Amino acid sequence: MAEFLETTFEKFIFRVKVGYLYSNEDFWADMQGYMATVGLTDLLQKSKGDVAFLETVEPGTPVKRGQELGKIETIKATFGIISPVTGKVVEVNSELEASPHLINNDPYGAGWICKIELADPEVDKCELLQAESYMKLMKEKIAKEAKKLYG
Amino acid sequence: MDNKAKKVAVLACSGIGKAFGALARETTYELVERVRPNTAVTTCLALLVIGDPEAKRLVTENPVITIDGCAKECAKKSIESQGAKVAKAYQAMNFFKKHKDLKPEGISELNEAGQKLAAIAADELGEVVDELAAKEDR
Amino acid sequence: MMANEVPYVGIISCSGEGLPEGTLSLVACRQVLEDLRPGNSVTMCLPLFIAGGLEERTFAAKYPTITVDGCEKRCAAKATEKLSGKPTRSLIIPEILKKRGLPRPIKMRHLGKEEKTAAQAVAEEIAKAIDEVLEKA
Numbered sequence: 001m002a003e004f005l006e007t008t009f010e011k012f013i014f015r016v017k018v019g020y021l022y023s024n025e026d027f028w029a030d031m032q033g034y035m036a037t038v039g040l041t042d043l044l045q046k047s048k049g050d051v052a053f054l055e056t057v058e059p060g061t062p063v064k065r066g067q068e069l070g071k072i073e074t075i076k077a078t079f080g081i082i083s084p085v086t087g088k089v090v091e092v093n094s095e096l097e098a099s100p101h102l103i104n105n106d107p108y109g110a111g112w113i114c115k116i117e118l119a120d121p122e123v124d125k126c127e128l129l130q131a132e133s134y135m136k137l138m139k140e141k142i143a144k145e146a147k148k149l150y151g
Numbered sequence: 152m153d154n155k156a157k158k159v160a161v162l163a164c165s166g167i168g169k170a171f172g173a174l175a176r177e178t179t180y181e182l183v184e185r186v187r188p189n190t191a192v193t194t195c196l197a198l199l200v201i202g203d204p205e206a207k208r209l210v211t212e213n214p215v216i217t218i219d220g221c222a223k224e225c226a227k228k229s230i231e232s233q234g235a236k237v238a239k240a241y242q243a244m245n246f247f248k249k250h251k252d253l254k255p256e257g258i259s260e261l262n263e264a265g266q267k268l269a270a271i272a273a274d275e276l277g278e279v280v281d282e283l284a285a286k287e288d289r
Numbered sequence: 290m291m292a293n294e295v296p297y298v299g300i301i302s303c304s305g306e307g308l309p310e311g312t313l314s315l316v317a318c319r320q321v322l323e324d325l326r327p328g329n330s331v332t333m334c335l336p337l338f339i340a341g342g343l344e345e346r347t348f349a350a351k352y353p354t355i356t357v358d359g360c361e362k363r364c365a366a367k368a369t370e371k372l373s374g375k376p377t378r379s380l381i382i383p384e385i386l387k388k389r390g391l392p393r394p395i396k397m398r399h400l401g402k403e404e405k406t407a408a409q410a411v412a413e414e415i416a417k418a419i420d421e422v423l424e425k426a
């Protein structure tokens with residue numbers, strides 16, 4: 001099975017990692033039992049640009065799905081990191097302080113943002129999208145953006 | 152004693168499409184035109200790929216500083232692909248991180264903040280140029 | 290190219306830091322992308338193309354390309370041919386300026402009125418080339 005689903009717009013290749021779950025806000029969650037690793041999707045990192053600064057809540061902080069657990073600043077925008085799951089942050093990716101570009105270079109791997117101990121994984125799974133469904137959503141978002149740009 | 156003036160090659164990625172690419176380019180021009188016009192020299196990155204002998208000599212016979220617009224480090228990789236060593240590699244993003252109040256914008260033409268940032272970055276890199284040129288003198 | 294696909298042309302610009310025509314090339318290409326042919330033109334980053342950028346190379350292999358060079362050394366055209374295939378059209382700025390009766394640019398940055406006029410002329414030639422390429426496709 002392919003590791004990624006892909007779609008292309010102009011020269012840009014947008015990827016969705018198979019096996020992860022996705023939120024409507026373009027964040028992913030890799031759920032393993034009661035732990036989830038979360039990060040930005042390829043679509044989000046490409047549309048926002050190169051990450052300059054990142055701030056997150058401290059480990060130990062409870063978060064709810066849909067709530068902000070930090071902020072990212074790129075040259076184009078400052079935006080919230082919206083948690084795709086509910087639980088408690090247990091670890092933040094310390095590599096990102098010195099190397100925030102990992103979010104751009106490897107959004108589904110080395111660019112992970114934090115690990116969250118889940119309150120109820122089954123509830124989160126019901127709210128999140130499988131890779132194929134997120135791919136469909138992503139294509140709609142890309143088409144909408146293209147229409148805005150080119151009419 | 153070798154009286155030939157020591158040069159330091161400064162190569163920028165100036166990738167089209169990003170403000171940091173424009174910043175990398177502008178910083179290079181500041182260095183070679185204003186800050187260290189007698190020591191810092193630049194050339195076109197693409198000349199290396201087409202095997203231009205003069206460009207290759209410049210980067211293999213002199214210390215090289217690269218300034219990249221993003222973490223893809225195209226300038227650094229292009230120099231290394233020619234078998235040359237990069238003495239100091241910089242990413243334009245890091246100039247912005249040190250001076251958050253000067254946000255570079257614009258791609259074809261940098262905004263005023265970007266131009267100020269390029270000037271500051273070039274002033275800082277001027278000392279690096281001096282150090283590298285001095286090493287070559289020994 | 291399939292009938293229902295958007296027709297794109299990749300523009301690969303010389304990024305020559307060592308001469309004013311390099312800056313002119315970048316400015317002209319941005320004008321084409323943003324004003325003259327948005328939606329049909331895609332600019333490709335030459336340094337990234339050279340350094341192995343997957344998106345740049347995949348695009349250049351699939352779609353027609355126009356290279357825009359600042360001098361006779363034709364780095365963009367040669368690099369494109371070496372890494373992807375012969376460009377569909379190869380434009381050289383000194384030739385365009387000569388054709389239009391425009392002087393050679395002097396400034397490498399902070400372009401003045403003359404350089405901006407030259408950039409506009411180059412952008413129009415690129416746009417014309419895009420139209421010709423798409424017509425034949």
